Amino acid sequence: MESFILFDYATLRFIWWLLLGALLVFFALTDGFDLGIAALLPLVAKTDNERRVVINVVGPVWEGNQVWLITAGGAIFAAWPLLYAASFSGFYLAMLLVLVALILRPVGFKYRSKIKTSIWRSSWDAILCFSGFVAALVFGVAMGNVILGVPLGFDSISLRIIYEGNFFQLFRPFALLAGLLSVFMLTMHGASFLTIKTEGSIQERSRSYGIACSILTFSLFVIGGFWLKNLDGHVIVNNLDHNIFSNPFLKMVEVTKGAWLLNYEKVPVTCLAPIFGISGAFLAFLGFVKRNYRVSFLGSSLSISGIIISVGVSLFPFLLPSSLGDSSGGLTVWDASSSHLTLWIMSIVVVIFLPIVLAYTSWVYRVLRGIVTEESVKENPNSY
Template sequence: MEQFIIPLDYGTLRVVWWALMGALLIGFAVMDGFDLGVAALLPVVARTDAERRVVINVVGPVWEGNQVWLITAGGAIFAAWPLLYAASFSGLYLAMLLLLVALIIRPAGFKYRSKFEGTRWRARWDMLLCASGVIASLVFGVAMGNILQGVPFGADPATLRPVYEGSFFALFNPFALLAGVLSVAMLVTHGAVLLAWRTEGPVAARARQWARGGAVLTALLFALGGVWIASGIDGYSITSAIVTDGASNPAAKTVAVSAGAWMQNYERWPLAWAAPALGVGMALLTALLVSVRRNVLAFVASALAISGIILTVGLSMFPFIMPSTLDPRASLTVWDASSSHLTLWIMLLVTLIFLPIVTAYTSWVYRVMRGKVTEHTVGDTPNSY
């Protein structure tokens, strides 16, 4: 009966949801990433209160919809990958709390900044908005850096409940900080490209300078991270038979840890090199396009660079989604950390119905909000920030 109701086998559905999880992360990084980048740039691209209002109103009407990508990704992880959700959201609790505080500050800054016209009041909120963008971007990158290195967690053999034994400050190790700075550079570039596109005058000129520098820095840091992973970061590989359609049980496998193991997938699938090439190439192309003021193409190139960087992480680690340094056998993979066959199928049907609707609505909103944001348009709009 199950085979009749669910035409896709369990192993295929797991890979489909691994790909969908990656798509949601890319969607969040591209859509909400420029909000974080714009917030981080606020004090440096806008020097007067009028200019800062312009910058805030570029993202003010759309940031709430963009953040839905993060909420959707968290919900999808909870439903499709419950073991991953439990291990990451509970084990990395303090880092998640820091991220949550940063994300809470942003809407508060948008809403409260304009309540009073005092210079000191607005300057404080501007700095908090900047801090929220930098901290959130940094924490996202640090999290990815730690996942690539492995996270110190194990699993209770009876209940499979994840047990985390790491510390908050250990998360900020050298490689994770490199990944964090890369994340900041990547999202600042994305935000700067948007400002160069959607604003005019001095704000656009300063944003263009930040976009050029940020794009080149993104390419350099990404390449440096790749060399570091290939030569100095231990990777993981499954050494036992892989059961793609069995019940989720991370302990039912053996795992080897060795230097350079994260490069094995590029030997198996040479086409996977397209992902890191996309990350480096599109970042450098962003710098070129923004210099010649091809702003729309620069924004597309920046989005593709972000996609290439995130895809590189996913393809390098596949099938692992959260490796364990404490007990490599407890590492979570695509094959042993998912929900049931029926759950994944129902979620896929819901996604196929509602994702096109959400995408169409989002496209319509951006079409309505198209055009330059200037001091004149901000002044003429009574509900502007």
């Protein structure tokens, strides 16, 4: 069977690291504006009809957008089983909080208009806002903790995961900054989508909040970059064979201040990622100011992609660094993956089905193009 595998083990591991990053970017670009719009709901829509308009902007597409998150979770489970086990153990309560938020969202969409009273609908609007804000915050806090390192280790014989942290340790200053960056980044994206899909008062309020969120995204990302220079990072100091079986104890790791910036020196072209993160937020700001809302959406998309890719570039080859200082040093691309054959079979599946998914998604957005107005919502009996 090995003779039919076109790529060596190390290459397939790297390919799946790229695919995992792509899935996270796709999720942030699609479901990200859903979460951002939900967080902005009570701010950009003041009347019941306005809130129905905002909800109907994302109502037809949020389920398809959330599939990218499910796909990313499935990819981690199949391609990086040690990462899946370690992250879901260490971030169990945080994951549960995200799960609750994501469960409340569809319930809010379905039940909001079942009873025509202001208290009922306002309560569900608050729940939708909560779901968008909390999910965006926890995603960012989790990513900030990955950069800081997670207090996990492994039993040297069975590779059983040992997690020594607790829920409240997740809320460290840098992690909170990452959480706020995630919130403002996604609300910027949500505001840019609303300005394209709505008109009148909703569009104007979305523009105002989009300007503020783009400035905050730009500022927090720059602050985070300077902060990163003073954080401890991990460096592999031995010559590790990237084609051997997965075992976190085969590497030697050294903790060095500023190590998360070394990849930008080794491969200068990767500096494009943070440049896109910064310039995208600035482009979104200009689009909002000039009322060129397609430019705003392009800028927010560019900023989100650049910020997420920057995290991946900074950490590479680490997937989940450990803060315990033990010999394993956490998990990397080279020691946390499934078998060579498993990665190859998964690659074939991706080559077949990913173009189909992308084509269908593009078709859906083409069919649903155009703005959502109060009149169109009132005329459509199936609207939320």
